[in-house]
Amino acid sequence: MFGPGAQFHRFFNDPRWALAVVRATVLEAAHPQIGAALADNSSFVVHPWRRLRNTLVSLQRMFGADEDTRQREAARLNRLHTRLSGTDARDRPYDAMDPEVRAWVVATLFESSVTMCRLSGQPLDQVTMERLYAEFQAFLAALGDEAGHLPPTLPEFWQYYDRMVAEELENTEALGIILYRLFEHLPAPPLFAGLPTLWATGRALAGPVIGTVTVASLPEALRRRAGLPEIPGAQTLMQSAYMAARLARALPDGWLQTENVVGLLQLSPGAEGPWAETLTTLRARGKRAGALLRLIRPVPVPAQQDGTAGTESRRSADEFFTEVLDQTGDGYLDWPDLAAMAREICSRLDLDEPEETRLYDAFAAWWRELQTALDSDGDGRVSGEEYAAVAPSLAGPALIRVAEVLFEVTDADGDQFIDAEEYRALFRRGFGRSVGDAEGRCSRSAFVRDFLSFMSGRRRSTPYDPLLSEA
Structure with missing residues (x-):
């Protein structure tokens, strides 16, 4: 069967x-x-x-x-x-x-x-x-x-x-x-x-x-x-x-492998693997084709970020709310949005119990903290306006705990460092130039700091944008 x-x-x-x-x-x-x-x-x-x-x-x-x-x-x-x-x-x-x-x-x-x-x-x-x-x-x-x-x-x-x-x-x-x-x-x-x-x-x-x-x-x-x-x-x-x-179906077999097609669509700037060079070529040709289309007939397109900006680039509170926090796209932040983040991380790391439950529990605690701090009208969810009003002060204990649990479940061998293989399992790419230490590892403090910088400071991040905001 x-x-x-x-x-x-x-x-x-x-x-x-x-x-x-x-x-x-x-x-x-x-x-x-x-x-x-x-x-x-x-x-x-x-x-x-x-x-x-x-x-x-x-x-x-x-x-x-x-x-x-x-x-x-x-x-x-x-x-x-x-x-x-x-x-x-x-x-x-x-x-x-x-x-x-x-x-x-x-x-x-x-x-x-x-x-x-x-x-x-x-x-x-x-x-x-x-x-x-x-x-x-x-x-x-x-x-x-x-x-x-x-x-x-x-x-x-x-x-x-x-x-x-x-x-x-x-x-x-x-x-x-x-x-x-x-x-x-x-x-x-x-x-x-x-x-x-x-x-x-x-x-x-x-x-x-x-x-x-x-x-x-x-x-x-x-x-x-x-x-x-x-x-x-x-x-x-x-x-x-x-x-x-x-x-x-008459096309060559390699063209029809579902995992190859999906893997190609999932490639993003900075990704690694045998398709990386193909991605670079396709993107260059796509940009030329897009320029030609604009000459022939302008197409209105909403402003869009590609997630490739440096780590010092910041979003507005509205952008961060829409692109990262509102995972379900209903215009509000509530538990299903944070659960979707936890689901994606668990899927990438292929977690078993009890690590999966620990991660969900950490996100659930963060949701309770967000709800207490942001839900001003008591409707059980957070609107974009409620989030924007107090967004700069959201790096509370629960978010720090999410970062720590994320580090622990990513650190598969428990050596208190994330090596290149563990990093790639979560982010599907190798270390950036400023990520690893001299031995090619990421410490707990560096990992937690980068996560908090992304989630509370709304900084654009090469690894976290693809993890949490890519389509």
Whole structure:
């Protein structure tokens, strides 16, 4: 069921699967519980490329051949989901550990994989479809969920799927954000940082197309129930997109490796690795293309920083609030924003218990300190105006504790220094000229000082900007 011979691995590097994953995400977001959890806790609007990479890494671990890796990842996902619960705008409870909710997530991935083959003119035969379904059932079992939340047989699954679409799904806030905000306002990935004209031009063309193709591929019952528009020619455009993705499979294999594509998009200035030279060349050519586009037709682009400025460059309080603190993009600072920071750090360092809990607890204590100091109107969250009013005085004991715990979990060997390998695990780049000491290490005091300088002084930082503010 797992490893290189699984059907999942055949689809993972199939260019059509990009369309399938987007479609599955929309179907997930249309579920009331999942939609509420996404709207309240997810950073996918502000940091979609980070979210994409983490999701793909998680799927690779879960469907890989190594059982120990799969068990560790399943435990990590369960800890993550345990922290996601609450109530939606209609006071309905949601819980990411609800086994029926988790079953629906797996169901959307399976059904969208089957649908991508059908829409591209290569429907799966019955045997292949049953094997793929068995793999996704095994995936759910690996998470520790008991059998029965997904139907045992394929014919029963289609009845379950049709019932869910017709009776359970609705036009959630998260559904609208994905279809009508995310695609048309998608932030640039790190690869295109500093090329706003080129990115804005491509997004203006591709965003509406992706949204239209996704809507057209959804079940008619959901489109009708959610009141999604019927755009003339959408079905033809959708068929063409899936056929084009199918033809792209003829490209050289190295071009289609999902991890290579995502890794290239995640490259940022100062990054290391075999793609660094390619990044430099692409950015130079992109700047020339952007200049040409501005000559042909000026494109309005909001001011954007690429995070490459020196450590003495400062943001305004408003900029820091928007670019770093407001991880979920809802215009307020509250616990889900700091939890998103903790999640990203835990993911990069691949932390186990108890280190993960220690880091979350430190961020939770910082949130309580921020709430006490900044929430002047008592609404349980901090607005940009409330933050700006007292921003210069925020380096309190709780933030210092966050810095100390971050140092401790990054210092994997416990020698009280962060070496080049540990530094690279957190920041995905080597030491800068002024980071390490004569022995190529970063001390606790230097690490804590740099973190506090970034978080309280709002200084731009080569390592911390990519960690906490890149899309």
